[in-house]
Amino acid sequence: MLHQPQQKTYLLAVSGGVDSMVLADLFQVSGFNFHIAHINYHLRNEDSNLDQKLVFDFCDKHNIPFHLYEVSEEDEQPENSIQNWARELRYRYFREIQEKENLDYLVTAHHLNDQLETFIINLSKASGIRGLSGIPQNENGILRPLLGFSKDEIYDFAKENQIDFREDQSNQKTDYLRNKIRHNIVPELEKINSDFLNNFSKSINYINQAKDFINQSVDDKIKILKINSxxxxxxxxxxxxxxxxxxxxxxxxxxxxxxxxxxxxxxxxxxxxxxxxxxxxxxxxxxxxxxxxxKLEVRNDNLEEILLEIIDNEIIIPQNIKNEIQEFGNCFWKVDKQKVQLPLKLRRKQEGDLFFPIGMIGKKKISKFFKDEKLSILAKQKIWLLCDADERILGVLPFRQDGRFSSEKSYDYFEVRI
Structure with missing residues (x-):
């Protein structure tokens, strides 16, 4: 089931239902190093408290670390999509415990019937090969070791091994899509073919093999289509x-x-x-x-502006920014000290920016200057403007200085060297 399982640590999500109590029992008798986490949503009155007590008593009996989250009025519950809200809450809590206790894996009790219901839901959404491949057994640090077993097999195992569990009566309702599929659609499919669930298990295995093949094909296609990276x-x-x-x-x-x-x-x-x-x-x-x-990488273009130091009359451009500017060339500018207000800074283009390019008559919008220079969309995002404290543009690095602030003197100027 797991690679070197005895050397790893686990957090089991246990609700008190037959699936998760069988999972907890299997981990306990196998001697794994694990904790248990339980969420009490207080949605089913005393039944919710009895679920909590069952899980706590199991942990207490076997000396297993027990973690509890009780939903309170401080947890704002949405009027709709309560299932999505509950899912986000519990997984966020599980990850917090994992980080705090330094546990390697989160383990859930999803089984073959869950897999079938998920498949049907995804089939109705046109979700592609990934959706049709169902719930993964091992992904993003989440293990689901019961995925190959049906609900009936889990019930039989619990009965044979005298494992205590509680039934959630709300699962019998058809208010939610998953419950409608569970009680209305799946039984009809099993009437058509009594071996339907077993055949579905084989089909999911084939689909996962097809997914792996397609993923490799996509990787190969990206390499062929890629211009640069x-x-x-x-x-x-x-x-x-x-x-x-x-x-x-x-x-x-x-x-x-x-x-x-x-x-x-x-x-x-x-x-x-x-x-x-x-x-x-x-x-x-x-x-x-x-x-x-x-977008998750920290890049220079995420910076709004950078204040610049001046040392020995040289405007100091940070090396990481200088490296970026040098993609477009080099420059050596002289900026008249008497015409600018300190501090100087670098910033990205803003709507309506304009300057007076040296060697030209009149003003030009920065956007028009970019267009004339035939800069790509990506290049435009990397360009830095040198500005003074009054937001006047002293130049577009490294392309063109603003003629109004250029110094023709042999002294009394700041240097810009790229």
């Missing part, structure tokens, strides 16, 4: 991407967190300059490029 971004050829099958396009976008099927069509027809966002990535459309940027 570093630790923070991957650039893909948009034209070649659009020529791939719908499945490959969908799976590539999902790899970067873009799961909406409608969003895929928007990406294919989006104009240059369009951006798409999710919690992890920003997708930028730049001519024939799809630029996927990792």
């Amino acid at each position: 570093d630790e923070n971004q991957i650039i893909i050829n948009k034209e070649k991407f659009s020529q791939e099958s719908e499945l490959i396009r969908y799976e590539i976008l999902k790899r970067f967190g873009f799961n909406d099927e409608n969003e895929m069509q928007k990406v294919l027809t989006a104009q240059t300059g369009s951006s798409f966002f999710n919690s992890e990535f920003q997708l930028i459309i730049n001519r024939n490029e799809l630029i996927f940027e990792n």
Whole structure:
């Protein structure tokens, strides 16, 4: 079940139902090093307290560390989507315990019937190969060792080994989608084929093998379509991407967190300059490029402004910023001391910014200057403006200085060296 299980530590999520009590018993008789966590939502009056007591008594009898979270009025409960709220609450609590107690894995008691219900739910959502592959046995530090066993097998094991558990009567209701599938759809499928659940288990195994194959194919396709990449971004050829099958396009976008099927069509027809966002990535459309940027990486372009030191009349540009600027070239500017207000700073472009480029007559918007320089969307995001305390732009590094602040004197100036 687990690689070197005796050397690892575990946190078991135990509700008091037959699945989780069988799981707890198996871990106890196997001699694993584990803790147990229980959530009392207080949604079922005295039944909730009796569930808690059962789990606590099991831990007390076997000297197992017990962790309890009791939902109170301070925990704001939504009027709808209470299942999602409860799930987020318990997993957040479990992770807190893991971190505090330094436990390697979280273990849940999901079983084969849960797998089937999840499959049907995902099938109705057109969720792709990942959704159809169901609940993973081992992913993101969460283990589900009972996934291969049916609910009936778990009941039989509990009866044979005299394992105490409690039934949650709310599971008999059909208020929620999962319960409707459990009580209305699955029994009909089993009437059609008495061996349906066993055959489904085999099918899920085949689907997972297909998922692994597709994932490898997607990795290979990304390598072929990739124009450039570093630790923070991957650039893909948009034209070649659009020529791939719908499945490959969908799976590539999902790899970067873009799961909406409608969003895929928007990406294919989006104009240059369009951006798409999710919690992890920003997708930028730049001519024939799809630029996927990792939003979780700390990058210089996340900085709003940087105050600059002046040492021996040289404006000191931080080395990490200087490295970024040098992608576009070098410069040596002389800034008239008498014409600027200190402190000087670097910042990104803002709406309406303009300056007076040296060697030209009149003013020009920074956006127009970028366009004339034929800078890509990505390049524009990396450009720094040198400004003074009055927000006047002294130049666009390293391209062009503002002629109003350039010094022609052989003294009384600040140097900018890139």
